[in-house]
Amino acid sequence: MTTRLVQINMKARDDSALGRFWAEALGWGVDSEGPGVTNLEPVGFAYPDPTAVCIDLVARPEPKTSKNRVHLDLATTSAAHQAELVERLKALGATLADVGQGDVPWTVMADPEGNEFCVLEPRPLYRDTGPIAAVVVDCADPGELARFWDEAMDWTLHEVTDDHARMRSAKGVGPYLEFVRTPDTKSGWNRVHLDVRPYPGDDLAAEADRLRALGATDPALDRSAIHWTVLADPEGNEFCLLSPR
Template identity: 40%
Template sequence: MELENVAIDACDPGLLGAFWEGLLGGTRITDEPDLVETRVVAPGGAALDVCVPRVPERPPPAPRLHLDLAGGRDQDAVVRQALALGARPLDIGQGDVPWVVLADPEGNPFCVMEEREVYADAGPIAALPLDSTDADRDLAIWRYLSGWVEEPRSPLPALRHPSGCGPLLELCPHPVPKDPGVKNRLHLDTRLAPHEDVDDVVARVLALGGGVVDHPWGDLPWPVLHDASGNEVCVLPART
């Protein structure tokens, strides 16, 4: 398996997809009325697709996953670009911090980060911070689902592509469990390899402390699982 998508639900995929494509410098790979996908490639070839499907619900007030963008020495320029593309400043009570908090055109928070050595080979997306109430179990689940390896330089439990490039998946300690009735507006998708069996994957995630999401979204061609903290993940079928 490999981590393939960060999915951002959107009321208007064309608008939101164009915003993230322009800000991240990605390459559009899907352009449909209900789905826009952009491929973002980091140094070393590690790729992550930003998948923007049409989902009418508005974002919840406190998302459990967001994007941290690489700013570094160009932080001010990245912030100016984001604002020009339709972002707005956002105060979530962050106080005096070295990063800048913004909201995308549909209100999803994201951060433009200051310079950090661990982000040097991240590419446009520095990190994917994910709230976790059980970091040890979540780290094991995401290590299995993503194919990524632990990043020892991160102060938080974190994983990264085996190349050592691309964004970090950071597990951020959070005391409040996720509400199982509220879907994450941002979530991650993983893709099966041709030799992997989806039933085996589901069984392994259950054994590691995750679960299967009982959702009202109709028949999907893939299972929707969750980690030990309740964060959803779609397990996409192998490509033929």
């Protein structure tokens, strides 16, 4: 048994409006599985597939109060493309953001609800990822967190240093999942989190137990209205274990 990263879940004051922003930003299609939920995936995409990590936006009334611990890095192919993308995103409602990055070659921005993301300078590593280069998780210990996710998923761990770790689907397609050391501490529930899904035929309860044995924990929450399993990684970052598919 194992899992794979299939989507990120992003809380939104207005899921429909924020969904339109991200659909335009990525060139993706928009759908909805019900009121208060907006689903984004590439046009013509057959979910789930490792060529893309999709986005689910879920309506929540709580405002954003701190820097997100999970964010997206967007890929570009040239300096001109990076500049054009930044301007296009501004026209869609994004703003420049300062998270203490200093003088860096990438551009830090925030979407219309303040969720941080980066528009990267062109990097050969991300030439075939699609519009999302990486899903990035802030953490205290990239190596330890990457080791947990390396055992939790069937993705391949590509690099581990003191400050950074990187993994990708074993099929060598789609965006990377990256862990970056930051001094920030986790405060409250993450507004953006990972959703992972076992494969068809796997046992959901057994997979949840396997993840707990690897170091996942059960955050305190009311589970009466949900049919999926909410866990937290060894640094307390919540994630959802969805039904096999």
